[in-house]
Amino acid sequence: MDDRDQQEARRFTLPDEEKERRLQEVRARLRVDGQAAPVPRTGGGWLLPAVFWTALIGLGTLGASYWLSGSKGDTTFQVVADGSLELRMGRGGHYEVSGAVGAVPIQFLVDTGASVTAIPRQLGERIGIRECPAIGFDLSAGSEPGCCRKQTFHTANGTTEACVGRVPSLRFGPFEVRNASVAVMPGMGEQALLGMNVLKHFNLAQEGRRLTVSPAVGAR
Template structure:
């Protein structure tokens, strides 16, 4: 019998270094090239940031447009021919700044009112006083006349007020002299520009704009 057959069988073993080399080689063959996972991509935040920036910008523009048209941009403009252009404001109304006497006031254009109305505190401030029961109005031409009591129908029923003459009433670029005004309680801080003043002007509405032009010159 051969001496080699009498020796015990030896197990096939590799050095540790060779094992590690072969393991790394297997791992390299199993690697699949492809795009890195989303978390590892450089600049992955850029597109979402641009999207939200654009969305916020559009929202800001939309809010500005809504505020200007729904809540009322009531600035007025005097055009080349001397006409006044008003922009529709809140609730579909037109507003214009002006003054009664020398006191500034904001007017609401009210074509349904026969007489221009001012709040009571404004009447007191410019010196309007109640007329005597018997007698004549002895007020000078450059000061308000006395106020005669009258009753007015309003949306809330009948209201007691009084009517007086004012030397000057202004709105926009226009002035009306010796206009009658109703001094009324309960109308807040805003005055109503009624038809006794507006009848002297031409009113043309187009869309959300109202053009006021002088129809005659008052002296």
């Protein structure tokens, strides 16, 4: 390489000190107090905040939906190949299943501590259950569908009076129990309790957070 070429090469070669100085300048522009330097705002600067708040609202809605479904219980159920019913435990530690009393849909809470299945009073009125007072010692009307008699129950909230009668059909999941006794209770809201007078016709097996309901052998 002649002298002229060496001079031209030095024009594009920087001393180490100059290289370091320029490198430090670049670093200073990229980082401020250990944080990334802010990106200059442009005319589309509204897009990132909009995406952030949209995502935040979506996550909040999803979380609220999950909490509500978990606190109320998982209302879905699965019928397995052998005809058994599988229920999943809700957040409150209870099992729920959709069903019907007569032809009216209702949500049941499975309650093995209840001796009799209970339904809200407004549901009893809707399907035509009425109180049938006894005439003397004649109690035969008490076993007729649609006719009920007053009975006192002792619950965790104290003593309450209900009207106990029978309904032609009670369904939950894929199952049906005919001529089942129910207690028409005041102040129950919109949910019914599936008690042992119905559950005794089935085998109940709990494993983890799943409850399997299958017909008992010889059950009608």
